[in-house]
Amino acid sequence: MPRTTPSDVHVSKRMRxxxxxxxxxxxxxxxxxxGLLWPQLSRAALSASRVGMVGIGxxxxxCSSQKSSSTPPAPILWGDMKPVVSVKELMRDMIDPASDNxxxxxxxxxxxxxxxxxxxxTDADWEKLRIGAVTIAEGVYxxxxxxxxxxxxxxxxxxxxxxxxxxxxxxxAKLDADPVLWNAKIEALRNVGLEVLDIVKKKNTxxxxxxxxxxxxxxxxxxxxxxxxxxxxxxxxxxxQLEELYGRPTRLGGPPKP
Numbered sequence: 001m002p003r004t005t006p007s008d009v010h011v012s013k014r015m016r017x018x019x020x021x022x023x024x025x026x027x028x029x030x031x032x033x034x035g036l037l038w039p040q041l042s043r044a045a046l047s048a049s050r051v052g053m054v055g056i057g058x059x060x061x062x063c064s065s066q067k068s069s070s071t072p073p074a075p076i077l078w079g080d081m082k083p084v085v086s087v088k089e090l091m092r093d094m095i096d097p098a099s100d101n102x103x104x105x106x107x108x109x110x111x112x113x114x115x116x117x118x119x120x121x122t123d124a125d126w127e128k129l130r131i132g133a134v135t136i137a138e139g140v141y142x143x144x145x146x147x148x149x150x151x152x153x154x155x156x157x158x159x160x161x162x163x164x165x166x167x168x169x170x171x172x173a174k175l176d177a178d179p180v181l182w183n184a185k186i187e188a189l190r191n192v193g194l195e196v197l198d199i200v201k202k203k204n205t206x207x208x209x210x211x212x213x214x215x216x217x218x219x220x221x222x223x224x225x226x227x228x229x230x231x232x233x234x235x236x237x238x239x240x241q242l243e244e245l246y247g248r249p250t251r252l253g254g255p256p257k258p
Contacts, residue, residue: 083147087171088154090147094139095189101132102196102215106208119205129208130200136215137193143186156227164230171226185222192218 085093105125109116120126149168150156158167166174175182192215199207224232 081145083142083145086148086150086154087143088150088156090139090142094142095136098132098135098139099215099219101128102136102208103212105129105132106205106212119208120203126200126203129196133193133196133200135193137190137197140186140189140193144183164233165228166226174226181225185218185225188221189215189218 105118105120105128107118109118120129149171155167157163157165158170192211195214196208196211199211
């Protein structure tokens with residue numbers, strides 16, 4: 001084993017001291033670089049974390065949106081509606097009697113004693129009027145439920161050369177060709193029912209004459225479109241015949257003017 005001299009020990013210490021010095025120097029450089037780079041690294045890490053949070057937020061929103069879009073919409077009706085009678089029977093047994101409650105509420109009657117103007121006066125009179133208005137406003141919407149237009153075997157007055165009414169098949173064809181018009185007629189009649197309801201709340205008898213006129217217009221407008229469009233042509237033909245007979249114009253379907 002070689003002998004170690006004091007000079008060797010000194011050299012060895014210098015080498016170790018130098019090694020520690022180099023190590024300390026390198027560590028200082030690394031620490032310095034770390035100090036310089038830390039703000040940038042911190043900002044980058046923070047940005048990455050923010051991006052990650054945004055991504056998570058977008059993903060959560062997408063999942064929530066997908067979940068909400070998959071939620072079934074609330075039903076328009078609470079249950080199925082199954083018609084019992086035809087349109088013709090519904091009009092005869094519900095809508096027409098209800099309209100009489102309104103037509104009969106205001107009228108002028110001529111008796112032997114003179115002319116009498118009838119108006120609702122008692123609570124019973126107003127109640128009858130209200131029942132008619134509610135029945136029309138609610139009941140007319142039953143015409144939106146598909147149903148036969150007439151009972152089986154009933155073809156209306158649609159057969160023969162002088163037929164003035166449409167058959168159930170012809171009415172259905174008109175509805176299928178323009179369902180918007182059918183619903184517009186329904187809404188027009190419903191609006192009159194709502195108008196009368198408002199009159200009943202205020203007990204304003206002066207507005208009942210206009211409401212009665214509006215009801216007549218709504219009914220006849222629909223009937224001339226879907227039930228008896230030939231009536232107008234028939235009345236016009238009768239007027240022409242009367243004009244030829246008497247030599248002067250007459251009112252539509254009425255007696256000759258004096």
